[in-house]
Amino acid sequence: DAKTTQPTSMDCAEGRAANLPCNHSTISGNEYVYWYRQIHSQGPQYIIHGLKNNETNEMASLIITEDRKSSTLILPHATLRDTAVYYCIVRPNLNFGNEKLTFGTGTRLTIIP
Amino acid sequence: EPEVTQTPSHQVTQMGQEVILRCVPISNHLYFYWYRQILGQKVEFLVSFYNNEISEKSEIFDDQFSVERPDGSNFTLKIRSTKLEDSAMYFCASRKTGLVDTQYFGPGTRLTVL
Numbered sequence: 001d002a003k004t005t006q007p008t009s010m011d012c013a014e015g016r017a018a019n020l021p022c023n024h025s026t027i028s029g030n031e032y033v034y035w036y037r038q039i040h041s042q043g044p045q046y047i048i049h050g051l052k053n054n055e056t057n058e059m060a061s062l063i064i065t066e067d068r069k070s071s072t073l074i075l076p077h078a079t080l081r082d083t084a085v086y087y088c089i090v091r092p093n094l095n096f097g098n099e100k101l102t103f104g105t106g107t108r109l110t111i112i113p
Numbered sequence: 114e115p116e117v118t119q120t121p122s123h124q125v126t127q128m129g130q131e132v133i134l135r136c137v138p139i140s141n142h143l144y145f146y147w148y149r150q151i152l153g154q155k156v157e158f159l160v161s162f163y164n165n166e167i168s169e170k171s172e173i174f175d176d177q178f179s180v181e182r183p184d185g186s187n188f189t190l191k192i193r194s195t196k197l198e199d200s201a202m203y204f205c206a207s208r209k210t211g212l213v214d215t216q217y218f219g220p221g222t223r224l225t226v227l
Contacts, residue, residue: 034215036218038156041150041202041221041223042220042221043117043204043206043218043219043220043221044156044204044218045218046215046216046217046218049215087156099144099146099161099168099169099208099216100146100158100161100169100171101148101156101158101206101216102158103155103156103157104155105155
């Protein structure tokens with residue numbers, strides 16, 4: 001699976017948009033970008049995923065560059081409950097075989113009141 | 114919204130004892146996983162399970178570990194003889210199927226080996 005690079009930590013003011021970058025310069029054509037977050041020691045929570053188009057759901061937006069070498073997760077109006085470690089993961093989307101998720105160290109996002 | 118559930122939330126055991134961690138995946142999901150996270154470290158893949166057999170396992174998943182789907186709803190992880198270094202959070206995950214699908218995680222079981 002392609003390696004991802006994320007900043008170790010970020011702060012964001014409450015109510016502002018939080019923009020979390022991820023570099024995945026070795027991503028290959030069949031690999032999707034997934035974002036999860038982990039609040040304290042809870043189970044990782046799925047946020048969003050995409051292949052090459054920008055995606056939006058009720059939690060966040062995912063912007064993927066045209067060359068797919070990087071992406072940005074956007075939390076449009078951050079709240080204190082968004083304080084968590086955010087993981088950017090790339091993996092092939094196959095219906096068989098290697099489906100494991102490989103977690104890095106992620107970005108620790110702190111929302112400041 | 115359906116969720117993955119895990120029991121117990123916290124298990125304390127003595128070194129050398131057997132433990133069974135239980136998970137109830139989301140009901141129409143077909144792929145099941147166990148991950149663990151030692152305190153302060155990354156979430157690590159242990160094993161994936163589909164169609165009543167292991168599809169992949171990591172180096173961590175040695176002969177001391179086993180998984181089972183004993184009935185139509187539960188998915189268990191057994192550690193035969195626990196070691197101090199097995200102390201960790203253990204997360205179960207499941208996914209439905211299909212090309213664009215994702216894994217959903219349970220809240221975890223904190224295993225403490227004394």
